[in-house]
Each structure stands twice: as structure tokens, then as C-alpha cells.
Amino acid sequence: MMSRRVNAVSPSATLRISEAAKRFRREGKPVIDMSVGEPDFPTPSFIIEAAYRAMKEGKVFYTPSRGIPELLEAISEKLREENGVDFAPENIITTPGAKYAIFEAIMSTIDEGEEVILLDPSWVTYEACVLMAGGRVVWVPHSEDFTDAPVEEYITQKTKMIIFNSPSNPLGVVYPNSFLKKLRDIAVDKDLLVMSDEVYEKIIFEGEHKSIASLDGMLERTILINGLSKTYSMTGWRLGYAAAREEIIKAMAKIQSHSVSHPASFVQYAAVEAIKGDQSFLKSMVDEFRTRRDMLMEGLDKLGIKYAPPKGAFYMFMDVRQDSMEFCQNFLEKEYVATTPGAAFGKGYNTWVRVSYATSRENIREMVVRLERFLQ
Ligand SMILES: Cc1ncc(COP(=O)(O)O)c(C=O)c1O
Known part of the structure; x- marks a missing residue:
């Protein structure tokens, strides 16, 4: 059945x-x-208060499917200022959790039989989404110190996307710039998409977060995933987002508008405050x-x-x-x-x-x- x-x-x-x-x-x-x-x-209580205020002000109805303009603008500004990537509000979709952004992005780009590169080990949901889309997962082993992987050896005619996550779940690894550059070179040379899951970007003890989207030639090829769950301790609020070229965001918006419609209205208003508020x-x-x-x-x-x-x-x-x-x-x-x-x-x-x-x-x-x- x-x-x-x-x-x-x-x-x-x-x-x-x-x-x-x-x-x-x-x-x-x-x-x-x-x-x-x-x-x-x-x-943080200022975020809870913002949600409460939004509800009291009657912001409890349907919103645009990709999210309220204020939030798309706040995310666009954050990406520009903190990550050095120029995604306009049209290049952004907010979702009920980063997980749903990953699901929509894979459903929008991966066809039956296409291959997606995952670094072994990777967070569990990537593989599940690729399989649900009918794609094939190609696992690439890490180097001994977990900071590199011979991705180039696993590219075939069918490869469509590379997915990676830095800092990484489950490894905690922050991939060095040399690895990001290597992925960029492969993606540009082989005309691939890269999904960069950056949900742990703020939880770093050594080194700095760099988005692969900020490397030359990568803005058009990267599907940048992020969300509020980890940074703001908001796992249950369900607010994530993706930034990518408009064609991909439009495809994701089709799935979203026919499935969950949009993230909860008052959560979106609270998210604006979270992103723009005091980060201390x-x-x-x-x-x-x-x-x-x-x-x-x-x-x-x-x-x-x-x-x-x-x-x-x-x-x-x-x-x-x-x-x-x-x-x-x-x-x-x-x-x-x-x-x-x-x-x-x-x-x-x-x-x-x-x-x-x-x-x-x-x-x-x-x-x-x-x-x-x-x-x-
Ligand atoms: C690597 C990674 N990406 C995405 C997510 C999903 O986060 P969200 O709560 O925004 O769906 C998680 C949650 O565990 C995660 O570990």
C-alpha cells in the first residue's frame, strides 16, 4: 500500500x-x-516577548508563503553583513524549521537516479530526503583528521549536488577554508549545486565560520540553509530558511504553498526581533x-x-x-x-x-x- x-x-x-x-x-x-x-x-526572553506582542497585536493570520517581507529583509541583511553573501529577499524562503528547507530544496532539485554526495558521517536527514526524492546517495569518507574528503574521486556524470554541514553534526568539525575552496573548484568545474547547512554557525570554539556561498562563483550554486533552532534555543518554534538563486527558491515556494503554507505568523515576527536584536x-x-x-x-x-x-x-x-x-x-x-x-x-x-x-x-x-x- x-x-x-x-x-x-x-x-x-x-x-x-x-x-x-x-x-x-x-x-x-x-x-x-x-x-x-x-x-x-x-x-531569550526578548524573543518570547516579541512573539507574545505579535499575537496580542493580532498577527495571527496567514502570511505570504515565503514569509513576511520584514523577515525576508532581516535575513537578507544578516546574510550580507555577517556572511558576506548578497541574497536579496527574493532569494530567500522561510520554512517551519531548517529541516523543511532541506526537504524542499532536495525535492526541488533532485530527480530519480541523480547522485548526491554526502560526507560520511553526515546528519541523518540529508540521506532520507535524497532517498525520498528518488536520488542516490554517494558516501565519501573523511580523511583521518575529519577536515578533508576526496570528493573529486566520487563525482560521476550523474552527480547533481554536494551536501555538507559546518560546524558539523555529528563531528563538530569546522571545515577549513582549503576544503571549502576545493568544494568550490569541484562544483564550478562539474557544474554542481552545493547545499551548505550552516545551522551551527554561531556555536564555534575554534576558528571562524565561513559560508561557501561567499567564495567566488558560489552564490549561484549554493543553497544556504540556516535557522533559529540552535542559535536562539528555538527548536520547538520551527523557523528555518534557505537562500539560493531565485529559480530554486520559486520551486521550493511551490512545495511550501501546497503543503505547510508558511511558518507560524507570530514566530516570523519574533524571528525578526531575534535576528535584529541584542546577540550578547x-x-x-x-x-x-x-x-x-x-x-x-x-x-x-x-x-x-x-x-x-x-x-x-x-x-x-x-x-x-x-x-x-x-x-x-x-x-x-x-x-x-x-x-x-x-x-x-x-x-x-x-x-x-x-x-x-x-x-x-x-x-x-x-x-x-x-x-x-x-x-x-
Ligand atoms: C545539521 C542540522 N541541520 C538542520 C537541523 C534542523 O534544524 P531545525 O530545528 O531548524 O529543523 C538540525 C537539527 O538537529 C541539524 O543538526
């Missing part, structure tokens, strides 16, 4: 773990959930993530566990040297710590596990104690 499209994707491998974690928590077990991909800070809260959030990362690295170093050294986002990808699904299940059942199996993120990391340190220092300390006990 079900379509080929939906049969092409498996239910989320991570769902089973998080459902079990919730069940244990309901039973009163001391669960530490390090599987979640969301900041554990409240949304960010420093303390990033400082806190840095402290937690350092604590976790110290703990893993003591246990002799290998990991990809994270320079951004809030994930640690570590090699547990055993089947990752089994590890995650057993670690949860025995020590009540929820983590995400590396097998979910690609092909070559079946013994790796993703740990999110978007949780308290106390939980991180306790997790290291439980991990040591578990591994003994």
Missing part, C-alpha cells in the same frame, strides 16, 4: 533509543539523555558549551577513547570499538545514558557513537563515571 518514496527510508534508528530513554525516565530511572540535538537553554546572550551560551566540551574531552582522554576533536556545534563523535547499536542499547539499559549510534550517520562508523553535550556539567561528569564503569 505504501509509496516507493516512503519505503525508501527506514524509521529513525535513533528513535528507538530515545523512546526507551523516555520509558526509563517515566519509571523513575536516573536517565542522562545525551542523544538530543537541542540547546538546553531557554529562548550568545557569548555565554558558547562559553558554556566550550566548558562542557573540554570536560568531556578530558574525561574521554582519561578513558583512552578516540573521538573527532570538536571545534563547534555540541556533539562529540567517539569510537567505542564495538557495534554502535548494541553499545547504545546496553549503555542505556545498564547505565541509563542515552546516546546515538554512529551507524545512523553513514556507512563507515558502525563502532562510533554521538554524544550531545547540550546537557548540564553535572550530567557530563556523571556520564563519564558511568561510561568508565560500563566499559570495565
Whole structure:
């Protein structure tokens, strides 16, 4: 009865773990959930107040499908000033979460049989969207230090797009400019699109974020993805966006206008304030993530566990040297710590596990104690 499209994707491998974690928590077990991909800070109050004000002012009705003009303008200005990329409001669409922007962009550009390059490991949703579009995923392994990948060796006549995410989920890697330039050269030479997912751009501990769209020749080829979930602790508000050449944005707008219409009206008004407002809260959030990362690295170093050294986002990808699904299940059942199996993120990391340190220092300390006990 079900379509080929939906049969092409498996239910989320991570769902089973998080459902079990919730069940244990309901039973009163001391669960530490390090599987979640969301900041554990409240949304800044000035943003909450802006949403409330919008609702009180009656801004609760349908909006233009791509978003209210004020928001498209605010995003355009942000991209110009912070990222050095000149996308006009016509080149922008706001969506209910960055995830839906990714879905729309892939549905708009990938046909049956076309190939999309993903770096192994990559965030789970890219593969699912490509498969739903009927495309084929081509996994490219990373170099040993996770800062490079031999993408050029995997390009074929059918390659249409390269997707990458910096800072990366699950690696925490901030790709160096040399890698961005290499991707640019390949994309220009082979006439490819690049989807650049920049949702963690503000959560960086070392190095700086640079959008590949800002490199010569890339404005026309990049589908830049971003959103408010991670930067502003707004995962549940659902506000993301894409910037790309107009033809792509128009195609995405077709899907959006016939599906979800637009992101919630008052969320859009609050988003204008978020983007234009005082960004000083960010420093303390990033400082806190840095402290937690350092604590976790110290703990893993003591246990002799290998990991990809994270320079951004809030994930640690570590090699547990055993089947990752089994590890995650057993670690949860025995020590009540929820983590995400590396097998979910690609092909070559079946013994790796993703740990999110978007949780308290106390939980991180306790997790290291439980991990040591578990591994003994
Ligand atoms: C790399 C990456 N891109 C996009 C998203 C989706 O974010 P949103 O909440 O805006 O849909 C996530 C969320 O986990 C993510 O990790």
C-alpha cells in the first residue's frame, strides 16, 4: 500500500533509543539523555516577548508563503553583513524549521537516479530526503583528521549536488577554508549545486565560520540553509530558511504553498526581533558549551577513547570499538545514558557513537563515571 518514496527510508534508528530513554525516565530511572540535538537553554526572553506582542497585536493570520517581507529583509541583511553573501529577499524562503528547507530544496532539485554526495558521517536527514526524492546517495569518507574528503574521486556524470554541514553534526568539525575552496573548484568545474547547512554557525570554539556561498562563483550554486533552532534555543518554534538563486527558491515556494503554507505568523515576527536584536546572550551560551566540551574531552582522554576533536556545534563523535547499536542499547539499559549510534550517520562508523553535550556539567561528569564503569 505504501509509496516507493516512503519505503525508501527506514524509521529513525535513533528513535528507538530515545523512546526507551523516555520509558526509563517515566519509571523513575536516573536517565542522562545525551542523544538530543537541542540547546538546553531557554529562548531569550526578548524573543518570547516579541512573539507574545505579535499575537496580542493580532498577527495571527496567514502570511505570504515565503514569509513576511520584514523577515525576508532581516535575513537578507544578516546574510550580507555577517556572511558576506548578497541574497536579496527574493532569494530567500522561510520554512517551519531548517529541516523543511532541506526537504524542499532536495525535492526541488533532485530527480530519480541523480547522485548526491554526502560526507560520511553526515546528519541523518540529508540521506532520507535524497532517498525520498528518488536520488542516490554517494558516501565519501573523511580523511583521518575529519577536515578533508576526496570528493573529486566520487563525482560521476550523474552527480547533481554536494551536501555538507559546518560546524558539523555529528563531528563538530569546522571545515577549513582549503576544503571549502576545493568544494568550490569541484562544483564550478562539474557544474554542481552545493547545499551548505550552516545551522551551527554561531556555536564555534575554534576558528571562524565561513559560508561557501561567499567564495567566488558560489552564490549561484549554493543553497544556504540556516535557522533559529540552535542559535536562539528555538527548536520547538520551527523557523528555518534557505537562500539560493531565485529559480530554486520559486520551486521550493511551490512545495511550501501546497503543503505547510508558511511558518507560524507570530514566530516570523519574533524571528525578526531575534535576528535584529541584542546577540550578547550568545557569548555565554558558547562559553558554556566550550566548558562542557573540554570536560568531556578530558574525561574521554582519561578513558583512552578516540573521538573527532570538536571545534563547534555540541556533539562529540567517539569510537567505542564495538557495534554502535548494541553499545547504545546496553549503555542505556545498564547505565541509563542515552546516546546515538554512529551507524545512523553513514556507512563507515558502525563502532562510533554521538554524544550531545547540550546537557548540564553535572550530567557530563556523571556520564563519564558511568561510561568508565560500563566499559570495565
Ligand atoms: C545539521 C542540522 N541541520 C538542520 C537541523 C534542523 O534544524 P531545525 O530545528 O531548524 O529543523 C538540525 C537539527 O538537529 C541539524 O543538526
